[in-house]
Every structure is written in structure tokens, then in C-alpha cells.
Amino acid sequence: METLILANIPSPPQGVWHLGPVPVRAYALCIITGVAVALWLTLRRYAARGGDPEVVWDAAIVAIPAGIVGGRLYHVITDYDKYFGPGRDPWKAFNISGGGLGIWGAVALGTLAVWVLFRRKGLPLAPFADAAAPGIILAQGIGRLGNWFNQELYGRPTDVPWALDIYYRVDEAGRYAPLTGHSTGEVVASVHPTFLYELLWNVLVFALLIWADRRFRLDRGRVFALYVAGYSFGxxxxxxxxxxxxxMILGLRVNTWVSGILFVTALVVFLRLSRRPQPPARTGSVEPGTEPAPGTAHAS
Known part of the structure; x- marks a missing residue:
């Protein structure tokens, strides 16, 4: 039994540090790191598809704030009972630092903002979406480390050797503070590390997207559709x-329903796009390992 306990994954002792009066949150750092990696990868892939890298920065300017707003809206809507009703404080819905961003809301509103931008610029969205998809899923994986620091989004209690130990955390006054406090060393539960399962799945989907794009020269939004299907399934x-x-809806979590519906929808979109006639290939050299899909610079 001791061996199993020693093999458990420990939670970080805290998720927030203070530089004087300024709180430094691990969750925010993970998100920022993910965004930076996604931008770097998208710049390379969009340029290889014949796009202007400067457009990536324009897209980031509108997508990042829209993604934060969309992610928060999704969380508040799907967990409305935490903010509205008897004894609740509706103003906490605006407290993003308290945790709570729904990835599908972030992707939906961020994509909408980029779509509006590309419409105004007269550019096709599909090549950009295909270029950005692997970076998005990799950023999501990096962001899941923030859930580890926050001790949130974990699974049911378990005794598997890789179980995650959840610590009791308190603030400076000794009051229970699971997000902003520091660990007392007391393990309150050993649970499935679902944050880690999703992180590993996201990295696997990232590798699949890169491989499939190179192997089958995907275009016309198929990389993005495959990303949505792959992430939703996991x-x-x-x-x-x-x-x-x-x-809960009919005995299932709301995110279970959303993931299932999006998986089926994305799979149908991917198959329909794959049946369309292939556009003529572009000529010209590209960076090795980032071969563009034929005709993506002119796709719609």
C-alpha cells in the first residue's frame, strides 16, 4: 500500500505566488505559454500554405480576447447555478481569476472573431484554420497543466498507482482556499488525473494532425475538422x-453532450469536405516538413 501512495502524482503545493502585491497565477502562465506555442506554430504553417504571416498576428489580436470572453461565457452558461439564484453572487461571473474557462466557448467565439476579420480582409479562412488547428490543440494540452496547479477538473477516487493526490489548501489566515491557498500536506483524496489524460490525448491528436496533414495533404478546412473531431472524442x-x-442533462454532464454532438458534426464535415473535387496543386518550394496542401492559398 505504501508503494502505491509513493507512486501517486502529487498536486503542486500552491498555484499562486505573490511578487509583492501582484499575484502570479500558474494557470495564467500555462495559458500564456500555450498561446505563444500556438502562435509560433501557426506562423510557420500559414506561411508554408502561402499565407502572409502578418495576418497571423492580426488574427491573434482579435482571437485571444474573444476566446477569453467566449470561454468565460460558456463556463457561466453551463454552470449558471454557481452564479445565479438564491444565495449566489452574480458579480462572480466576471471573476475570471477565480477559475472557469470553457474551451468550446473560447474556440467558438475566437473562430467567429477571426472569420469576421478574414471577411473584412477578403481572405479565405480555411487555409488559416488548417494552419492553426495543430497549434490550438497543443495549446490546450499545455493549458491543462494549469488545472493541475488549480487542483480542478479531476476524476473519481481511485487506487491506481498514478492516482493524483489532492491536498487541503488554506490561506494565510488558515481558511480553506483550494485555488489561492497553500497545501497543509493533508491528502483529502486520491483521484484519476483527468487533466493528465486530456493533456496526453491532446498531444496525441496534435501528432495525428501533423502526420495526416503531411501524409494526405489535407486542405479546405479538413485539418480543423479533424481537430474538432479528435479533441471531442477524447x-x-x-x-x-x-x-x-x-x-447534468438526462443523467450526463453538459460537456459530455457537447463533445458527443461536436464529434459527430465534425466527422460529417470532414467526410463531406473529403468528397469534394481536389483543387489544382500550387507550384513552388516550401520549407521541408511543412508541405502545404494543394491549392489551400485559394481555398474558400
């Missing part, structure tokens, strides 16, 4: 393992 399975509070 998220569906992970949601079935989670035990934290969530809005």
Missing part, C-alpha cells in the same frame, strides 16, 4: 471519468 471519454460538480 473529451467525451474524459468527461465520463470526472466527478466534480457539473450541470
Amino acid at each position: 473529451r467525451f471519454l474524459v468527461e465520463l471519468m470526472r466527478a466534480d460538480e457539473a450541470t
